Amino acid sequence: MPTIEVVCPSGLQGTVRGLRGAELDLFANADAVRNNRVTSQILAACWSGSPSSSPVYTKMGDTIKWDDVLVADRFYTIFKVREATRGEIYTPTLRCVGVGSCGHKFKTDFNLNDLEVFDLPQETIDSLAAGVNEFKFHVNEATVYNQVLFGKDEAKIEKNKKLTPEELATTSMVSRILRVEIPAHCLPTGKGSPYRSLGDGDIKVLAGADLRTWIRSLDASDWDLVRDGLEAVDGGIDTEVCVTCPKCGNEIEGDLPLDPAEFWMRKKQDASSKRKGRRASRG
Ligand SMILES: [Zn+2]
Structure with a gap:
């Protein structure tokens, strides 16, 4: 072999x-x-x-x-x-x-x-070697703090087997984000918003369910920015x-x-052609 x-x-x-x-x-x-x-x-x-x-x-x-x-x-x-x-x-x-x-x-x-x-960027290797799995990038006025994933992190994501493809995409993105810092004026502050009490100059830290809501609300170009930011520090x-x-x-x-x-398996036609006694195709 x-x-x-x-x-x-x-x-x-x-x-x-x-x-x-x-x-x-x-x-x-x-x-x-x-x-x-x-x-x-x-x-x-x-x-x-x-x-x-x-x-x-x-x-x-x-x-x-x-x-x-x-x-x-x-x-x-x-x-x-x-x-x-x-x-x-x-x-x-x-x-x-x-x-x-x-x-x-x-x-x-x-x-x-x-x-x-893509090789892991040298700055990621240096950071991980020093025991630090935290990186950051910006999406408009938000600062995204992120990590690269290890096998055990992936195992946790897979526990949520029943997710729809959209939920899975969100979960896989959220799993690589530690938190997001975002100025209050970028958040919805209308009636019923959980951010109503924030002042104009405040910075809100989004994690957990808030983070998931933020990810789901991203438009296509911001979603791409987040994905690019996550991939920039990773390899594969x-x-x-x-x-x-x-x-x-x-x-x-x-x-x-x-x-x-x-x-993992060989092509079906390769397997079939080795078998004897195949019937002539009926045509
Ligand atoms: Zn076609």
């Missing part, structure tokens, strides 16, 4: 092996490629290397604890395990969706090594892809679909 050398976004270095046959069935049946518990199992089984290769993990000791590893490193390493298992070509099923789309379902090859990888793989529908020519943009069965 081939092993692959891995250098993670934080500088963490090691090697991974591919999944073995018996492991594949288990992981291909998980509910998501990003499932936190399954990811931890795969990483524990396939990784070898000391955590001390990255300044972020020098206090971890000799044995890596995946719960305490950055989500960016975990996700990157899973892609390398996939490469060691099935190679770098991944062929997910896509659907033509969006305005003017035809709904056609089709498969397209992606080379996983063509996806853009950019899974946003753009494909042309082979049927109607529509440009489809979105996240690379990560269906566990497709991600």
Whole structure:
């Protein structure tokens, strides 16, 4: 079984092996490629290397604890395990969706090594190595204090399994924000507003439910500013892809679909072509 050398976004270095046959069935049946518990199992089984290769993990000791590893490193390493298992070509099923789309379902090859990888910025590495997981950026007049996520943080988010996609997007954003400081004049102060008693020069600190309300009220461009601010201090793989529908020519943009069965198993046509005794197609 081939092993692959891995250098993670934080500088963490090691090697991974591919999944073995018996492991594949288990992981291909998980509910998501990003499932936190399954990811931890795969990483524990396939990784070898000391955590001390990255300044972020020098206090971890000799044995890596995946719960305490950055989500960016975990996700990157899973892609390398996939490469060691099935190679770098991944062929997910896509659907033509969006305005003017035809709904056609089709498969397209992606080379996983063509996806853009972002290393953790040096200032983030230095800050984490010094034990500080707090960063900040501005959105208009608000100051957003944020953190980067580790495996154990992701596990908490996944406990909320029943969320709608919109709630999940909000939750995933809120989980990376510690608090927001915002001048009173930027908040609604009309009748019934919880901010009515604030004076004009006051700064309100939003956390918890207030923070969630603020996130949900953001318009599209401010939402993008927050997402850019969060991503600026983080690393990882950019899974946003753009494909042309082979049927109607529509440009489809979105996240690379990560269906566990497709991600871990071989292509169906490769499997079928090896079987003997296939009936001639009836036509
Ligand atoms: Zn189409």
